[in-house]
Amino acid sequence: MGKNFIRVDDRLIHGQIITKWAINLEIKNIVAIDDKTAANPMLKSIMTMSVPKNYKTYMCSMAESKEMIEKLDSEEGNNLIIVRFPSLLKELCRNEFRPQWINIGNVSKKEGAQYEITHNVFLSDADIEILEVLHGEGLKISFQLVPDTPLITWDKERHKYVRE
Numbered sequence: 559m560g561k562n563f564i565r566v567d568d569r570l571i572h573g574q575i576i577t578k579w580a581i582n583l584e585i586k587n588i589v590a591i592d593d594k595t596a597a598n599p600m601l602k603s604i605m606t607m608s609v610p611k612n613y614k615t616y617m618c619s620m621a622e623s624k625e626m627i628e629k630l631d632s633e634e635g636n637n638l639i640i641v642r643f644p645s646l647l648k649e650l651c652r653n654e655f656r657p658q659w660i661n662i663g664n665v666s667k668k669e670g671a672q673y674e675i676t677h678n679v680f681l682s683d684a685d686i687e688i689l690e691v692l693h694g695e696g697l698k699i700s701f702q703l704v705p706d707t708p709l710i711t712w713d714k715e716r717h718k719y720v721r722e
Contacts, residue, residue, distance in 0.1 A: 560586065560636040562627065562657040564650065567664045568642045570595065571605050571615070574663075574704050579638060580613060582705040586635025589626055591650065592642055593619045620649060627655060644685040651692055659698040673719055676701050676710060686719050 563583055567575070570590045580588065588609065595601045596619040606615045618626045623639075630637050639657070641650060647660060664678050665671070671680035679701050681689075689699055689712055699712035 559631065560634055562631070562637045562639060562655070564647070564657045564660045565638060565640045566642070566644050566647065566660070566662040567640055568666050569664055570640050570642060571609060573608075575638070575640065576609060576613070578704040578706070579661075583638060584636050585613060585638045587614045587616065587630050587633075587637045589616045589618065589623070589630065589637060589639045590641075591618055591620055591623045591639065591646065593621075596622070620646065623650060624655070644681060644688055647692060648688045651695075651697065656697065659700060660692065662699065662701045663703050675715065676703070678703060681719075690716070690720055 563585075565575070565579065570592060571588060575588065579585070590605060595605055596617050602617045605617060609615045616626055627637070627639065639650070641647065644662065644665060651657070662675070662679055665680055665685075667680040670682040671685070672683075673681045673686065675681055693699055693712055693716065701710040701712070701715075702708070
């Protein structure tokens with residue numbers, strides 16, 4: 559049985575996913591979870607067309623994600639599961655699904671995102687709260703754009719954003 563890795567990246571599937579993460583994590587399956595993209599055949603096609611054929615690529619809605627992940631868990635090979643926003647992590651990590659780690663790689667600045675964790679990750683109070691819940695459940699959370707850039711762990715950074 560393979561391992562599950564979650565990445566939060568508001569770009570979903572793009573070059574860094576294919577050329578860096580998929581290779582580094584020995585990925586077999588790439589699952590992008592995004593309701594809007596999954597419901598639009600043209601967006602779905604555009605998102606997956608540049609992925610080499612040696613990776614199985616899936617686009618699904620959050621509602622379909624549990625069944626998709628369970629199906630892939632029964633197969634051999636590692637899975638990279640990508641969501642656009644930290645707000646989706648709580649629902650994704652529900653029940654008994656536990657990824658190896660959660661990597662937050664790119665979250666553009668948006669209204670309400672007052673915390674700059676790295677130059678490419680901006681989080682809101684609600685995002686911080688979700689990370690804290692998942693951290694409290696024992697999940698490993700890190701921030702890293704690509705594997706050859708510095709790794710920042712939530713465990714070491716959280717004291718800057720959480721009032722105990």
